[in-house]
Amino acid sequence: MTRLTTHFQLLLVIAVALILPLVMRSGSLATEVLIYAIAVAGCNLLLGFTGLLSFGQGIFFGLGSYTAGILLTRLGLPLPLALLAAVVVGALAATLVGWFAIRQRGTYFVMLTLAFAQMFYFLAYSLPNLTGGDNGLLDVPRPPISVGGLELMALKTPWQFYTLVAVCFVIVFWLLLRVTRSVFGRTLLAIRDNEERAAAVGYNVRLFKLAAFAISGAVTGLAGAFLAIMTGIAPLSSIEYHTSEMILVMTVIGGTGNLFASVLGAAFYVLFSDWLSTLWPRWLLLLGMLLIAVSLFMQRGLWGLGERIWLAVRRKPPAGDIDAPSATEPRP
Amino acid sequence: MNVYLLQVVNGIGIGMLYFLLAVGLSIIFGLLRFVNFAHGAFYLLGAYFCFQALQWGMNFWLALVVVPLLVALCAWVVEKVLLRHVYAQAHEFHILVTVGLALVLQEGVILVWGPLGDNVATPDALQGVVMWGSFIYPKYRLFVIGFTAVFALALWWVLEGTRLGSAVRAGSESTEMVSLLGINVFRIFSLVFALGAGTAALAGVLAAPIRGVEPFMGIEALGIAFVIVVVGGMGSFAGALVGGLLIGIVQSVMSTLWPEGARLMIYVAMAAVLLLRPHGLLGRG
Numbered sequence: 001m002t003r004l005t006t007h008f009q010l011l012l013v014i015a016v017a018l019i020l021p022l023v024m025r026s027g028s029l030a031t032e033v034l035i036y037a038i039a040v041a042g043c044n045l046l047l048g049f050t051g052l053l054s055f056g057q058g059i060f061f062g063l064g065s066y067t068a069g070i071l072l073t074r075l076g077l078p079l080p081l082a083l084l085a086a087v088v089v090g091a092l093a094a095t096l097v098g099w100f101a102i103r104q105r106g107t108y109f110v111m112l113t114l115a116f117a118q119m120f121y122f123l124a125y126s127l128p129n130l131t132g133g134d135n136g137l138l139d140v141p142r143p144p145i146s147v148g149g150l151e152l153m154a155l156k157t158p159w160q161f162y163t164l165v166a167v168c169f170v171i172v173f174w175l176l177l178r179v180t181r182s183v184f185g186r187t188l189l190a191i192r193d194n195e196e197r198a199a200a201v202g203y204n205v206r207l208f209k210l211a212a213f214a215i216s217g218a219v220t221g222l223a224g225a226f227l228a229i230m231t232g233i234a235p236l237s238s239i240e241y242h243t244s245e246m247i248l249v250m251t252v253i254g255g256t257g258n259l260f261a262s263v264l265g266a267a268f269y270v271l272f273s274d275w276l277s278t279l280w281p282r283w284l285l286l287l288g289m290l291l292i293a294v295s296l297f298m299q300r301g302l303w304g305l306g307e308r309i310w311l312a313v314r315r316k317p318p319a320g321d322i323d324a325p326s327a328t329e330p331r332p
Numbered sequence: 333m334n335v336y337l338l339q340v341v342n343g344i345g346i347g348m349l350y351f352l353l354a355v356g357l358s359i360i361f362g363l364l365r366f367v368n369f370a371h372g373a374f375y376l377l378g379a380y381f382c383f384q385a386l387q388w389g390m391n392f393w394l395a396l397v398v399v400p401l402l403v404a405l406c407a408w409v410v411e412k413v414l415l416r417h418v419y420a421q422a423h424e425f426h427i428l429v430t431v432g433l434a435l436v437l438q439e440g441v442i443l444v445w446g447p448l449g450d451n452v453a454t455p456d457a458l459q460g461v462v463m464w465g466s467f468i469y470p471k472y473r474l475f476v477i478g479f480t481a482v483f484a485l486a487l488w489w490v491l492e493g494t495r496l497g498s499a500v501r502a503g504s505e506s507t508e509m510v511s512l513l514g515i516n517v518f519r520i521f522s523l524v525f526a527l528g529a530g531t532a533a534l535a536g537v538l539a540a541p542i543r544g545v546e547p548f549m550g551i552e553a554l555g556i557a558f559v560i561v562v563v564g565g566m567g568s569f570a571g572a573l574v575g576g577l578l579i580g581i582v583q584s585v586m587s588t589l590w591p592e593g594a595r596l597m598i599y600v601a602m603a604a605v606l607l608l609r610p611h612g613l614l615g616r617g
Contacts, residue, residue: 047424053423053424053427100603100606100607103606103610104610104611106423107361107365107366107367107423107427107566108562108566110367110423110427111367111558111561111562112562112606114554114555114558115555115558115559115562115599115602116599117555118555118558118559118599119596119599119600119602119603122593122595122596122598122599123596125592125595125596126590126592126593126595126596128592241551241555245431248431249428249431252424252428282439282442282443284435284438284439285435285436285439285440285443287432287435288431288432288433288434288435288436288439289432289436290432291428291429291431291432291435292414292429292432292433292436294428294432295418295421295425295428295429295432296414296417296418296429299421299422299425
């Protein structure tokens with residue numbers, strides 16, 4: 001198995017952020033890819049690095065959307081503060097949900113996260129004064145980033161906003177890569193692989209899981225806030241079951257246990273669905289079939305598929321072709 | 333008459349439907365250790381098949397028998413050709429494959445019947461209300477309570493009193509042991525999966541005249557079934573009954589106190605139960 005260094009993964013992430021504007025025409029679609037990549041990385045931290053399958057990522061995503069929406073529309077707060085608040089709210093909600101859910105394991109845990117996702121959906125639904133209920137929060141503004149009246153960065157056009165999201169995207173991935181490489185991240189891996197042993201060695205397994213949950217919630221809240229600011233609305237659907245499902249699906253399609261795979265999963269899903277939904281309104285049917293196929297034949301996701309192809313190419317014996325080995329040499 | 337009494341009776345009616353919905357999920361989990369995210373989709377199929385059968389002029393009573401059997405047959409085939417191949421894998425793939433299946437079924441329903449909902453007529457014999465003094469109650473809902481109670485008894489007898497039932501219960505303790513005793517576990521897996529889907533479809537048929545049909549009723553039902561199983565305890569028949577009734581009554585009573593928040597309170601009740609008993613009311617821990 002090819003293990004990529006943190007630096008190489010970070011380079012890939014930066015490359016994606018730089019290449020998307022060159023190859024894509026729609027700035028908002030490119031921004032959407034990065035936004036979901038952030039959310040998917042948060043889910044991957046739980047599923048791939050801690051072994052927790054959370055069906056509740058939509059909670060944090062939706063709360064991030066609502067937090068940013070409410071602060072920008074009602075209070076007119078500066079944009080960075082609204083983003084920060086979304087991160088904090090996401091982390092707090094994740095701590096709350098995590099505190100309940102982490103007491104259970106395996107499938108019970110999964111069901112609990114789904115039940116909480118429904119709970120927050122109906123909470124948002126039953127507080128129309130705050131969330132706009134069925135209609136969602138409308139007319140979320142996109143003010144420029146300014147300090148003391150001096151405008152530092154306008155966010156009017158889609159590509160201007162893309163720049164802000166891209167910077168945050170790289171920072172988030174850099175931080176998450178650091179987290180997964182740290183002692184903390186290694187402990188999470190130990191918990192994923194053998195929870196009893198990690199507990200026996202003396203780690204407070206629950207506390208570590210809770211911390212992973214909080215980080216995941218913070219990251220996902222940020223993504224939700226970005227989407228609300230980009231689209232100008234914080235809809236009820238952002239906190240729906242489907243958002244949780246979508247984030248999870250992107251995570252598994254990309255592949256778990258490797259953060260860059262999250263970018264692949266998000267990009268694949270966003271672009272695939274954008275393309276298919278123009279062709280056929282019932283494209284979710286195809287997505288369902290894809291999911292079944294992934295669980296049957298491609299369990300390590302797109303990343304795993306790429307890795308398999310790469311290894312197959314590399315392992316091909318250079319029969320009689322000894323003169324040209326460099327073609328099959330791994331790139332630096 | 334006391335409006336709360338009426339709401340409690342209403343809650344029992346809803347709760348019995350919720351029990352039907354949840355018990356299949358619970359039994360499937362108990363034996364197969366498999367969280368079936370397509371469970372809501374089988375409920376959805378039940379409701380739509382019933383709608384279609386009535387459209388074709390079929391008698392409601394016949395539909396009540398035929399539709400669950402038909403859905404059970406579909407589930408049996410799905411188990412054979414699809415699920416069997418993922419049993420050996422990590423549980424995220426169990427979930428993913430059933431999530432995919434649920435999407436396929438839901439989108440299939442929209443493809444065939446369109447994205448908008450429809451009403452389903454109450455059978456002629458059960459239209460109108462029953463009156464006992466000041467107590468007034470719709471006949472159909474009373475029928476639902478009675479019918480599900482009888483069905484629950486029958487199901488309980490199947491699980492507790494038959495050879496199949498003992499194999500299922502033994503299988504939930506130790507699948508390996510049961511297969512060592514010479515019982516074909518895979519056959520029982522298929523049967524239980526079909527039985528679970530069939531009960532979900534039965535709930536769908538019974539619910540259709542009350543709430544109509546619409547393509548997203550499956551997801552809503554899935555969320556509720558999960559709550560009931562979490563509240564009652566995984567893999568427990570009695571837990572599904574107690575959880576279903578509790579959640580039904582909470583929802584029904586809250587709908588007079590705070591209509592917008594009635595469904596929210598279901599989940600609040602769940603959180604409260606979990607605080608007191610992390611493994612559910614009747615869970616074995």
